[in-house]
Amino acid sequence: MSSSRKFNMVSLIRKKREKQELSTEEIRYLIEQYTLDQIPDYQMSALLMAIYLNGLNDRESSDLTHSMLHSGVVVNLNHIPGIKVDKHSTGGVGDKLSLILAPIVAACGVPVPMISGRGLGHSGGTLDKLESIPGFNVNLDLDTYARVLEKHQLVLIGQTEDIAPADKRMYALRDVTATVECIPLIAGSIMSKKLAEGIDALVLDIKCGSGAFMKTESRAIELAERLVSIGEHFGKQTVGYITNMDQPLGRTVGNWLEVRESIESLQGKGPQDVMEVTLMLAGTMIWLGGKASSVEEGIEKSKESIRNGSAFQKFIDITAEQGGDIRYLQDPSLYPKASQTVEVTSDRDGFIGDVDSYEIGMTAVELGAGRMRKEDVIDPVAGIEFIKKHGESVKKGETIALIHTNNTGIATDSAKRVLSAIEIVSNKPHEIKMITHRIDKFGVHPIV
Numbered sequence: 001m002s003s004s005r006k007f008n009m010v011s012l013i014r015k016k017r018e019k020q021e022l023s024t025e026e027i028r029y030l031i032e033q034y035t036l037d038q039i040p041d042y043q044m045s046a047l048l049m050a051i052y053l054n055g056l057n058d059r060e061s062s063d064l065t066h067s068m069l070h071s072g073v074v075v076n077l078n079h080i081p082g083i084k085v086d087k088h089s090t091g092g093v094g095d096k097l098s099l100i101l102a103p104i105v106a107a108c109g110v111p112v113p114m115i116s117g118r119g120l121g122h123s124g125g126t127l128d129k130l131e132s133i134p135g136f137n138v139n140l141d142l143d144t145y146a147r148v149l150e151k152h153q154l155v156l157i158g159q160t161e162d163i164a165p166a167d168k169r170m171y172a173l174r175d176v177t178a179t180v181e182c183i184p185l186i187a188g189s190i191m192s193k194k195l196a197e198g199i200d201a202l203v204l205d206i207k208c209g210s211g212a213f214m215k216t217e218s219r220a221i222e223l224a225e226r227l228v229s230i231g232e233h234f235g236k237q238t239v240g241y242i243t244n245m246d247q248p249l250g251r252t253v254g255n256w257l258e259v260r261e262s263i264e265s266l267q268g269k270g271p272q273d274v275m276e277v278t279l280m281l282a283g284t285m286i287w288l289g290g291k292a293s294s295v296e297e298g299i300e301k302s303k304e305s306i307r308n309g310s311a312f313q314k315f316i317d318i319t320a321e322q323g324g325d326i327r328y329l330q331d332p333s334l335y336p337k338a339s340q341t342v343e344v345t346s347d348r349d350g351f352i353g354d355v356d357s358y359e360i361g362m363t364a365v366e367l368g369a370g371r372m373r374k375e376d377v378i379d380p381v382a383g384i385e386f387i388k389k390h391g392e393s394v395k396k397g398e399t400i401a402l403i404h405t406n407n408t409g410i411a412t413d414s415a416k417r418v419l420s421a422i423e424i425v426s427n428k429p430h431e432i433k434m435i436t437h438r439i440d441k442f443g444v445h446p447i448v
């Protein structure tokens with residue numbers, strides 16, 4: 001870190017306020033000095049808002065990512081054979097796909113170095129799910145990270161202090177200055193962390209819908225294009241998919257409930273929506289990792305790894321390696337139950353229509369599955385289980401969902417909240433298209 005203090009922060013803010021481009025040197029200065037604590041939060045906040053309002057072009061966006069990436073350690077995994085591929089999701093409700101696809105892809109011979117995040121607002125996080133397995137340690141240092149990857153072709157950890165520290169500070173500031181939902185800032189934040197992991201290729205799951213940060217298809221595509229262009233700019237093959245987040249994924253929302261559903265999925269009993277997206281992402285990772293000649297062949301290999309048990313065995317092996325108690329994976333019925341289970345029942349005959357996934361996510365947070373404040377402790381058994389899903393018929397008085405919680409005071413209110421988030425319609429609704437677009441360096445391709 002060495003850029004001199006030749007720039008004046010006020011003039012950088014003014015420049016962006018006036019919709020002008022920031023130079024590579026200016027962006028480098030900004031990120032270096034902010035990471036060194038030489039730029040106060042009030043000036044950074046003003047600049048972030050100017051970026052939020054006036055954007056960054058592709059060049060500025062790549063420069064921002066580059067500076068954020070180099071604010072910390074960039075892991076080198078070149079000594080480990082194979083093309084290392086990771087996946088990133090922009091976050092959703094019931095999104096347990098990483099837990100299923102990472103063991104599948106590793107079982108197919110592609111090394112998966114995965115650095116994941118915690119729950120954020122209404123959306124869950126892979127780390128919180130993994131930590132619901134007693135003993136599972138996601139806090140490995142970077143040497144252990146590389147060693148475990150080499151041994152198992154898989155490693156699952158959380159962001160360390162030395163990976164993209166600029167992002168950590170900027171994200172916390174964006175969170176309290178209403179500048180989170182900004183495509184170039186989201187892209188810089190995601191890609192600086194992913195590029196620091198030591199990957200060679202990346203698959204992106206860009207969620208779109210009521211439970212996603214991107215609510216519309218056009219915004220989701222815009223974000224995907226920016227992410228793919230940054231990945232390719234840094235020499236990493238990057239493929240993105242726009243996937244549906246208008247209903248929670250699968251039948252469970254909540255940390256242990258989602259691990260349980262992931263185990264079932266790895267044993268060949270996964271819900272259709274979860275498996276459709278998982279197989280597309282896993283197949284693409286296996287293809288990018290050079291272990292299949294096409295995505296379709298990658299999908300076939302993924303299915304085979306489920307059929308022959310190697311994917312589930314990989315999940316058991318990595319859990320044991322990272323200190324987790326595998327007895328709960330082998331027999332999930334051993335896991336402690338929530339003290340209260342409340343039924344959500346239908347008040348009429350019909351079909352399950354739209355589900356407000358954001359509301360479902362926030363209800364799960366309130367039940368203890370996520371955090372309202374940073375210091376809140378997660379209750380691993382808290383969550384919501386859907387007995388009925390989109391398009392399924394329901395009779396008046398029938399159970400639609402179950403609320404699992406140890407917070408007995410709120411269970412009944414949460415059940416009402418869940419019921420009002422689920423639309424019951426008289427006619428069977430159209431099937432939801434789970435994957436709508438593929439985005440790669442050649443452009444945007446609608447999936448037919």
Ligand code: URA
Pocket residue numbers: 090091171180185186187189190
């Ligand atoms: N996830 C991230 O890592 N960063 C963002 O800015 C938004 C979602």
